[in-house]
Amino acid sequence: MGEPTAREAGLGVGAVARRLGVAASTLRTWDRRYGIGPSGRSPGGHRRYTPADLARLEVMRRLILAGAPPGEAARTALGVPPGEPAPPRAHGAGGHRLPLTGTGAPAERDGERTARVRGLARAVMAMDEGAMSAAVRSALRRDGVVRAWDGLLVPVLVGIGRKHAATGGCVEMEHLLSEVVLRCLAEVPARRPPDGRAALLACAPDEQHSLPVHALAAALAEAGAPAVALGARVPAGALYAAIDRVGPHAVFVWSQTGATGDPAWLADLPRTRPPLRALAGGPGWARPRLPRTVGFVTTLAEAVAELTATSH
Template sequence: MLGVSPTTLRTWDRRYGLGPSTRVEGKHRRYSEDDVARLKRMVELTSTGVSPASAAATVTPTGDLDFEAAAARLDAAEMRRVAVDLIARHGVVHTWDVVLAPFLVELGEQVATTAAGVEVEHCASTSIGDAMRASLTAGPPAVLLACAPDEQHSLPLDVLAAALAEHQCTARNLGARVPGDALVSAVDVLRPRVVFVWAHDRVYATQVPLKALDGVSVLVGGAGWAQVELPEGVERVDTLTAAVETILNRI
């Protein structure tokens, strides 16, 4: 069922405590539904190149299963607690790429297909944003983050700001639906070294006055930029890791 050898299962049990949790007669133990769910997630993660140790840390009780359970209960405080704990133990990039983003993608597909779970999606997104903002520090921003004028999904900017904070890089996040003239004005006031603009739709991306952002390094991210011709000097980044690395190289 899992496509994993008994030897591997015994190793995961011995090293990471991912064995069956229910005891039956004699010395035998039985895998519960939660045990199997953790193992399935373990297999998924390791098949994508995540090390067994990191995968095990993610799927243990303070990992993605706890987050999913809290989301199902609409328990915002618990989702925030689990996310903050994961970030503290594994960092923002790992927590986002391995646990939170896959959860939101799967949930979004469910909403698109069945129209059920919108309330879970909204509550989870808010809780994740709260967890990401918990690690931010004050100070003059080296980076300015903003959404395109009609872009409402600002969570990727919260994640990027938190990832940069781990490298002692302060970012100012203007959030969703930033008008073009407001973005230009913010650049004039804050004088950041890098501006990053997020757009998940091409229509939104084309509303951004990139050519008006003079004297600053400009990066863009999100699927909306894929088919947009960018001015000279503007660079598109496709992943959180690439965004962090590129920004750090430019400040």
């Protein structure tokens, strides 16, 4: 069957969001920022996604989950002819895959950004804890959590993951950098939180890679949104109990590896009044099996936006 004509009805943003497992707000952002949006029209003149649009969006989603910045993923996706398969998803080794991408690096010259990434990478390779701490603190002060994560920390973490995949080494470097980043994130000053319930942040049961959860907690604190971070390896029963005790407005659960990504237990999250907003993030989740009541976010900035929007 051919592509729909401009006057044939396609899919609206809500249907596409459900099909791809991303938030509708994310699709609108991709359309606005990167020009990867609906190209069809309904009989009533409303914009609709065609099968070719869906194929491009799937390419973009896979590339982002593999570690590409959204802008780069969009450029690649827009260059993929309709009907061609998506590029293969890149993998690192074990827990060294990309932790969590964001919306792009800080607005600065490429040379400056590259120099900062290389400077931190050299400090990591030398296991110079003092230089690493100084570089991370400087980026957090200068750019804020989301931009520092996107523009500095993620590129270096990805680089370490690639070295590990190629050599089997660098584990000690990744551990030291993670400890430095955790300490620096804990130092991020929090704005006075608004009145309202907190968001509850946790890793899936047996998931030990908690750095993205702590980055999200720091970004929310910076935005003045209350949050409670439970960290790594939170059993389902413990998360249920925390929901009952904290009474959060939302819960975010991270899965880094496929071994921790069975989402069946998310269907049993306690029901609250008003209803709890449930979000999942991370490359480990078996996304086609996520309950319909659980949204999925692919970027740090998107997670912050979703959780701050529902905090009142």
